[in-house]
Amino acid sequence: MVTRREFGISALASIGGIAALSSCSSSSSSESYEAAVQDTWHHSKGESGDKSTLLRELVRYATLAPSSHNTQCWKFRVEESSISILPDLSRRCPAVDPDDHHLFVSLGCSAENLIQAALANGLMGHATFDAAGSNALRVSLEPTRAVNSALFQAIPERQSTRAEYDGKPLTRQELELLEKAGTGSGVRLILLTEREAMEKVLEYVVEGNTTQMNDRAFVEELKLWIRFSGDEAVRTGDGLYSESSGNPSLPPWLGNLLFDLFFTPKNENDKYAKHVRSSAGIAIFVADGSSPAQWVEVGRSYERFALQSAALGIRNAFLNQPVEVPTLRPQFASFLGIGKNRPDLVVRFGRGTKLPPSLRRPLQTVLV
Numbered sequence: 001m002v003t004r005r006e007f008g009i010s011a012l013a014s015i016g017g018i019a020a021l022s023s024c025s026s027s028s029s030s031e032s033y034e035a036a037v038q039d040t041w042h043h044s045k046g047e048s049g050d051k052s053t054l055l056r057e058l059v060r061y062a063t064l065a066p067s068s069h070n071t072q073c074w075k076f077r078v079e080e081s082s083i084s085i086l087p088d089l090s091r092r093c094p095a096v097d098p099d100d101h102h103l104f105v106s107l108g109c110s111a112e113n114l115i116q117a118a119l120a121n122g123l124m125g126h127a128t129f130d131a132a133g134s135n136a137l138r139v140s141l142e143p144t145r146a147v148n149s150a151l152f153q154a155i156p157e158r159q160s161t162r163a164e165y166d167g168k169p170l171t172r173q174e175l176e177l178l179e180k181a182g183t184g185s186g187v188r189l190i191l192l193t194e195r196e197a198m199e200k201v202l203e204y205v206v207e208g209n210t211t212q213m214n215d216r217a218f219v220e221e222l223k224l225w226i227r228f229s230g231d232e233a234v235r236t237g238d239g240l241y242s243e244s245s246g247n248p249s250l251p252p253w254l255g256n257l258l259f260d261l262f263f264t265p266k267n268e269n270d271k272y273a274k275h276v277r278s279s280a281g282i283a284i285f286v287a288d289g290s291s292p293a294q295w296v297e298v299g300r301s302y303e304r305f306a307l308q309s310a311a312l313g314i315r316n317a318f319l320n321q322p323v324e325v326p327t328l329r330p331q332f333a334s335f336l337g338i339g340k341n342r343p344d345l346v347v348r349f350g351r352g353t354k355l356p357p358s359l360r361r362p363l364q365t366v367l368v
Helices: 010-014 018-022 027-040 051-063 101-120 172-182 195-213 216-224 230-236 252-262 265-277 292-311 329-336
Strands: 074-078 082-087 123-129 137-143 187-192 281-287 315-318 343-350
Touching: 027 230, 051 074, 051 082, 051 101, 074 101, 082 101, 101 123, 101 137, 101 292, 101 343, 123 292, 172 187, 172 281, 172 292, 187 195, 187 292, 195 216, 195 265, 195 281, 195 329, 281 292, 292 315, 292 343, 329 343
Parallel strands: none
Antiparallel strands: 074 082, 082 137, 123 137, 187 281, 281 343, 315 343
């Protein structure tokens, strides 16, 4: 699942000396990052060729899905008529995601991208989760009529846009399309567009954020996945690139220093208040059950929502603090009126400017 984290150093760009220090990053950093973006975020170039090439291309589309902290916590096994998505437990985030909820949501997001891309290439995908064994998600593929859907076309445009939106409401038709896309097997979507309800969600976000930022393990884990410069983002191909959160690209030594100085509950809470109040609404995904198989379905539902949003020119980003802090989660569920069901994801949405995208690791690093 896409993380909803940013760090608050944008305002520091105006402080004397920061701009000069930022220039320590060579121009080649920006050039190499832009080249990596072009190499990552695109549709297939021409025909996919033979079946082996096509299946690898489907894996590439699958890797363009969101994941918590952009860890890309997946591996892929390509077979004759199927592709299996396996959890990569070496990329777990135990501080923010101790029960691997977000990890399995991320696998579901990846599977949805794969299935949309397969359909566009004349293959129908059927996902089956191996709950009793490897926890792998097997997508079997069989020939069908190709359907080049709006969701497939939106895959290279989708991103978690961690910035302020324009505050304007969406039309009823747009909300209906988002609700339809985000509803899945055992997964329902709650859309909140009234300001009073959104302010209440903000209260839970602020409380959860304050709790997490007072947890040293959480902060250290988050910092581990931040890529402060374009060169660092290109070298690792993963993590949270600074400019993808609207912050300046900085040499890692400077980024680490500013993070330690200015990543505070107040700065973050003030920013989340601006983010929520500039949004058109908040979407909460709720599953009927609480198991890895159901979390995969949540991921698939969220990814359809995100792709439909991108197709409509709508941005979205996560506000998952109320579902990540265990002591807060039941209170949030009570506010939502969902009984003992677990709220899985909290997502704000609205129109806004697209930010520089995150990167992905080379395909050969995720194939097994």
